[in-house]
Amino acid sequence: MASYKTVEIKEDIISRxxxxxxxxxxxxxxxxxxxxxxxxxxGSGKTTLLKRVIDxxxxxxxxxxxxxxxDSEEDAGAIAEATGVKTIQMHTGGACHITCQMSEEALExxxxxxxxxxxxxxxxxxxxxxxxxxGAHENLVLLSVPEGDDKPLKYPLMFEVATxxxxxxxxxxxxxxxxxxxxxxxxxxxxxxxxxxxxxxRTDEGVEELTEYIRGKAEGICGRK
Amino acid sequence: MASYKTVEIKEDIISRxxxxxxxxxxxxxxxxxxxxxxxxxxGSGKTTLLKRVIDxxxxxxxxxxxxxxxDSEEDAGAIAEATGVKTIQMHTGGACHITCQMSEEALExxxxxxxxxxxxxxxxxxxxxxxxxxGAHENLVLLSVPEGDDKPLKYPLMFEVATxxxxxxxxxxxxxxxxxxxxxxxxxxxxxxxxxxxxxxRTDEGVEELTEYIRGKAEGICGRK
Numbered sequence: 001m002a003s004y005k006t007v008e009i010k011e012d013i014i015s016r017x018x019x020x021x022x023x024x025x026x027x028x029x030x031x032x033x034x035x036x037x038x039x040x041x042x043g044s045g046k047t048t049l050l051k052r053v054i055d056x057x058x059x060x061x062x063x064x065x066x067x068x069x070x071d072s073e074e075d076a077g078a079i080a081e082a083t084g085v086k087t088i089q090m091h092t093g094g095a096c097h098i099t100c101q102m103s104e105e106a107l108e109x110x111x112x113x114x115x116x117x118x119x120x121x122x123x124x125x126x127x128x129x130x131x132x133x134x135g136a137h138e139n140l141v142l143l144s145v146p147e148g149d150d151k152p153l154k155y156p157l158m159f160e161v162a163t164x165x166x167x168x169x170x171x172x173x174x175x176x177x178x179x180x181x182x183x184x185x186x187x188x189x190x191x192x193x194x195x196x197x198x199x200x201x202r203t204d205e206g207v208e209e210l211t212e213y214i215r216g217k218a219e220g221i222c223g224r225k
Numbered sequence: 226m227a228s229y230k231t232v233e234i235k236e237d238i239i240s241r242x243x244x245x246x247x248x249x250x251x252x253x254x255x256x257x258x259x260x261x262x263x264x265x266x267x268g269s270g271k272t273t274l275l276k277r278v279i280d281x282x283x284x285x286x287x288x289x290x291x292x293x294x295x296d297s298e299e300d301a302g303a304i305a306e307a308t309g310v311k312t313i314q315m316h317t318g319g320a321c322h323i324t325c326q327m328s329e330e331a332l333e334x335x336x337x338x339x340x341x342x343x344x345x346x347x348x349x350x351x352x353x354x355x356x357x358x359x360g361a362h363e364n365l366v367l368l369s370v371p372e373g374d375d376k377p378l379k380y381p382l383m384f385e386v387a388t389x390x391x392x393x394x395x396x397x398x399x400x401x402x403x404x405x406x407x408x409x410x411x412x413x414x415x416x417x418x419x420x421x422x423x424x425x426x427r428t429d430e431g432v433e434e435l436t437e438y439i440r441g442k443a444e445g446i447c448g449r450k
Binding site: 041042043069070071072074094096123124125126127128131144146147148150151153154155156157169171172175176 | 266267268294295296297299319321348349350351352353356369371372373375376378379380381382394396397400401
């Protein structure tokens with residue numbers, strides 16, 4: 001009986017979250033603000049890849065960044081210093097994911113007036129953030145080479161909700177048993193549509209292709225410059 | 226008001242979980258069965274390190290392994306094939322952590338009669354599993370070199386609940402910006418006591434030291450052979 005109750009509570013929470021997320025998404029679209037949610041395991045290279053992508057886009061968009069972490073200020077400092085764009089650090093107080101309510105509060109704290117492109121770097125967690133729609137227009141999911149090409153099999157929902165996937169840290173491929181083909185096959189078992197970009201922030205491999213794809217999606221919301 | 230309610234539910238769940246976990250721990254101790262919980266991010270090398278540790282211990286203990294995953298059978302297959310010890314695969318149905326109830330059901334499904342050493346490989350997640358005491362006697366937490374030495378700062382609770390920490394994949398240190406000293410400092414900010422082992426399953430670095438430490442803890446529960 002206890003488990004029935006838990007399921008009902010969870011479904012109710014998620015259904016209410018999704019309604020709120022749709023409101024956020026529509027509201028931002030009405031204002032011409034593109035909202036990108038970036039998710040992955042801890043240490044997959046979200047911050048480093050984002051620095052490269054932001055550097056390529058900041059001349060054409062007014063970008064703001066929300067760095068979500070349980071603790072520490074490291075990522076917000078790194079992004080602000082490297083790119084100069086408006087950045088806030090959000091602490092979740094132990095929470096393992098960002099709900100639409102937390103997303104809304106972070107957007108308010110950041111302040112979207114004057115911006116047309118907001119990036120949320122979600123908590124490093126390949127499980128829970130996938131369950132909670134943040135109201136973003138696109139979900140970029142990273143899979144780093146050191147994690148292994150089997151991860152889409154073991155963490156299905158994350159790869160189902162992805163609208164684009166970036167394989168990261170390809171420069172270390174020679175020292176890991178990672179096959180891009182196997183990774184793509186495993187991603188395809190979870191997601192038939194999301195394009196997969198093979199990237200490396202250090203060598204710049206694939207960063208241009210990923211950036212141009214994101215640019216196209218952003219222009220669809222905030223209009224072509 | 227909604228948030229007050231959520232906190233109460235969560236505290237109640239965790240307090241009930243911890244009571245159940247204490248019962249499991251005491252029950253296993255009474256039977257002379259040592260229970261080790263292994264936690265880390267996805268892809269930190271739990272399965273590979275465990276294969277090496279089990280190989281060193283299986284002559285002296287009767288070992289059983291519970292592989293917890295959201296989906297896929299990969300890890301149970303890998304452990305069973307490599308080590309020959311009794312192994313079960315547990316699927317959490319989407320859940321991001323193992324509660325004491327799930328832990329108890331898995332122990333029953335494995336069957337502890339005839340065993341004196343059980344290993345739980347928890348869900349790959351650096352956040353949620355730390356909140357739920359599984360009833361294990363020891364918590365081994367892995368931090369892999371590719372993840373970065375800053376992770377103990379960003380995921381505090383996981384390193385607080387650790388009773389031993391293994392830095393893994395040290396063979397790839399030359400291609401990553403990872404400092405063992407910095408990692409140890411960051412772990413010490415979260416945990417003053419847990420010993421830190423510098424390991425590599427591929428080269429066998431540090432595996433003997435970690436194994437001998439685990440052996441000592443196991444002998445404390447199931448008696449010296």
